[in-house]
Amino acid sequence: MLRNNIINNILRLTKSATHKNSFPVQRFVHSPSGGTHSSDNGTKVYVVAAIGAAAIAGGYAKYRSNLQLDSGVDVNEEQRIDPDGGVSGAKGSKKTGEVSKINPKEDLRAEGWIRNGGEKEKAYITMEEVARHDLAQDAWVVVEGKVFDVSNFHKYHPGGSQIIVANAGKDVTELFKPVHPPKTLENNLSPECYKGMVDPRAVADSLKAYEAEQERIERERNALAPVETMLGLDELQEAAESFLSPRVINYYGASSLDGYSLAENRSSFRKCRLVPRVMRDVTKVRPQTTIFGVPSALPIYISPASNALLGHPDGELNIVRGASKTGIVQGISAAASFPLSEILEEKSKMDQEGGNKMGMVYQVYLSRDRQKNVEQLKEVVEGGCQALLLTVDSNVGDHRQSTEKLKGAKGNAEPGTRMGPIENDHQWHDASQNWEDLKFIKELAPGLPIYLKGVSHIEDVRLAKEYGLAGCILSNHGGRQLDGARTGFDSLRSIYAQDPQLVKDVEIYIDGGVRRGHEVLQALAFGAKGVGLGRPFLWAQAAYGEKGVIRAVRILEREIVTAMQLMGVTDLSQIKPDMVECLQEIWK
Numbered sequence: 001m002l003r004n005n006i007i008n009n010i011l012r013l014t015k016s017a018t019h020k021n022s023f024p025v026q027r028f029v030h031s032p033s034g035g036t037h038s039s040d041n042g043t044k045v046y047v048v049a050a051i052g053a054a055a056i057a058g059g060y061a062k063y064r065s066n067l068q069l070d071s072g073v074d075v076n077e078e079q080r081i082d083p084d085g086g087v088s089g090a091k092g093s094k095k096t097g098e099v100s101k102i103n104p105k106e107d108l109r110a111e112g113w114i115r116n117g118g119e120k121e122k123a124y125i126t127m128e129e130v131a132r133h134d135l136a137q138d139a140w141v142v143v144e145g146k147v148f149d150v151s152n153f154h155k156y157h158p159g160g161s162q163i164i165v166a167n168a169g170k171d172v173t174e175l176f177k178p179v180h181p182p183k184t185l186e187n188n189l190s191p192e193c194y195k196g197m198v199d200p201r202a203v204a205d206s207l208k209a210y211e212a213e214q215e216r217i218e219r220e221r222n223a224l225a226p227v228e229t230m231l232g233l234d235e236l237q238e239a240a241e242s243f244l245s246p247r248v249i250n251y252y253g254a255s256s257l258d259g260y261s262l263a264e265n266r267s268s269f270r271k272c273r274l275v276p277r278v279m280r281d282v283t284k285v286r287p288q289t290t291i292f293g294v295p296s297a298l299p300i301y302i303s304p305a306s307n308a309l310l311g312h313p314d315g316e317l318n319i320v321r322g323a324s325k326t327g328i329v330q331g332i333s334a335a336a337s338f339p340l341s342e343i344l345e346e347k348s349k350m351d352q353e354g355g356n357k358m359g360m361v362y363q364v365y366l367s368r369d370r371q372k373n374v375e376q377l378k379e380v381v382e383g384g385c386q387a388l389l390l391t392v393d394s395n396v397g398d399h400r401q402s403t404e405k406l407k408g409a410k411g412n413a414e415p416g417t418r419m420g421p422i423e424n425d426h427q428w429h430d431a432s433q434n435w436e437d438l439k440f441i442k443e444l445a446p447g448l449p450i451y452l453k454g455v456s457h458i459e460d461v462r463l464a465k466e467y468g469l470a471g472c473i474l475s476n477h478g479g480r481q482l483d484g485a486r487t488g489f490d491s492l493r494s495i496y497a498q499d500p501q502l503v504k505d506v507e508i509y510i511d512g513g514v515r516r517g518h519e520v521l522q523a524l525a526f527g528a529k530g531v532g533l534g535r536p537f538l539w540a541q542a543a544y545g546e547k548g549v550i551r552a553v554r555i556l557e558r559e560i561v562t563a564m565q566l567m568g569v570t571d572l573s574q575i576k577p578d579m580v581e582c583l584q585e586i587w588k
């Protein structure tokens with residue numbers, strides 16, 4: 001698949017290099033005197049890029065064929081005999097977006113000729129000019145030589161406004177291309193947003209820089225210690241952080257505001273002590289369960305997280321393969337970097353190869369444009385996803401100060417220039433969403449169990465039950481939304497303390513800060529059915545691709561099984577609240 005992606009990218013590159021109306025690298029090169037003439041220098045850039053990409057593809061193919069599972073423990077028994085059989089078939093995500101509104105034939109600025117009264121040498125927009133538009137309210141970006149004004153668009157960006165605004169005033173081709181289908185901007189922006197072309201020399205420079213960066217990343221990834229030597233999830237994170245760019249590290253690691261909820265997510269597990277039982281035969285333990293109604297090898301699942309491709313060219317596909325081979329349920333983000341059709345295609349392939357049906361659930365946001373949900377959920381249902389996770393903690397965007405600061409630190413700002421806040425009040429998500437909207441979602445996904453993701457308050461769990469939902473995920477979105485919001489684990493303990501029956505009546509999951517096997521057991525003690533992990537799988541796949549995902553699961557498997565044995569339990573149902581003592585019950 002990676003090879004296919006790279007080949008597709010090469011084809012795209014070659015196509016755009018030869019296409020009459022594509023950016024004019026191959027046609028116009030400024031001579032030192034400032035004039036323009038025909039040249040094939042641009043084509044050379046593409047050829048070099050293509051060779052580099054092909055070399056990378058070859059490297060990956062070799063690396064994948066050496067794959068071995070770490071552990072003898074494999075997909076659990078229920079999963080092997082799942083009577084549901086294969087998926088109903090991926091339909092393919094037809095992008096129903098409008099045909100490009102920019103017609104370079106009609107807009108002569110695309111040819112770089114008629115800016116500033118038609119003087120050729122001033123025809124192109126300079127990168128200096130682009131760099132001046134680096135604020136949320138005045139944001140330009142360059143993608144493949146084309147300059148776009150995204151001042152309004154970023155507010156509706158499915159992947160969040162921050163990533164755009166943090167890179168406003170720059171050539172974002174490197175960041176943009178791997179995670180978007182061709183012509184995304186053209187298909188989503190009105191014609192006025194297209195400003196013109198930058199000097200092809202600047203484009204060539206940025207392509208070279210892109211290529212060099214890809215080579216550096218690949219080299220450093222290949223030089224990592226063998227994946228089998230990784231001991232804990234934190235080591236997989238360290239490995240990824242050792243070579244990823246600061247922008248990607250920031251995107252994966254970021255929290256809102258001061259990162260209070262993010263930090264609490266980790267520390268909330270340390271408020272509790274385990275109280276094991278002894279002298280019990282634990283030679284055989286059974287860590288299997290069901291997650292979102294799907295058999296799972298462990299009481300964990302991969303929490304939906306956007307843009308896996310920023311960390312690794314195979315992105316979410318790594319996670320599909322790793323989850324399938326280890327019997328873990330994968331949550332697909334509504335802002336995944338691969339189209340759902342490609343993810344489903346990979347799942348289908350894995351299901352056939354492995355002879356079992358992997359668990360895949362889809363995360364959805366209520367969109368202000370409900371038609372988007374209609375199209376999206378049609379594909380989800382037809383593609384055979386087994387449950388819906390409706391994320392409800394993101395009715396508006398958050399404020400990620402660390403991302404804003406990064407922009408200040410890494411942007412082209414004059415020393416001491418304040419970059420200004422990133423506006424988030426008009427994001428893609430719907431601030432009007434409310435309980436009555438569930439009817440709409442249910443109608444679009446008949447028969448699929450729905451879980452609310454991002455719940456904290458006991459009354460909302462009760463409402464979820466009243467509205468006939470399958471369950472709730474107690475979560476503060478990995479500390480990326482409301483800073484100060486209670487952690488998933490603390491919400492669980494609070495809700496369990498107030499109404500233990502409620503936790504039995506609806507399925508409860510938690511996520512946020514889980515990094516060790518015994519922490520999973522802590523959550524299970526208070527009635528959680530399972531635990532989601534977000535960042536650990538992003539880091540794991542970024543560092544080692546599919547192998548990293550498998551390694552992360554094996555690490556957790558070992559820790560969970562060992563913790564069960566040391567706790568004196570052979571089955572997850574034997575973990576009881578009296579085996580976890582918590583230091584502070586602040587809600588009483």
Ligand SMILES: Cc1cc2nc3c(=O)[nH]c(=O)nc-3n(C[C@H](O)[C@H](O)[C@H](O)COP(=O)(O)O)c2cc1C
Nearest residue numbers: 252303304305306333391477478512513533534535
């Ligand atoms: C980079 C990143 C992207 C995320 N994207 C989404 C998303 O698209 N939808 C969603 O519901 N949650 C998203 N989340 C939140 C995760 O699903 C999960 O709640 C959180 O990561 C759990 O915390 P952990 O990372 O400490 O495990 C994202 C988290 C991260 C770190």
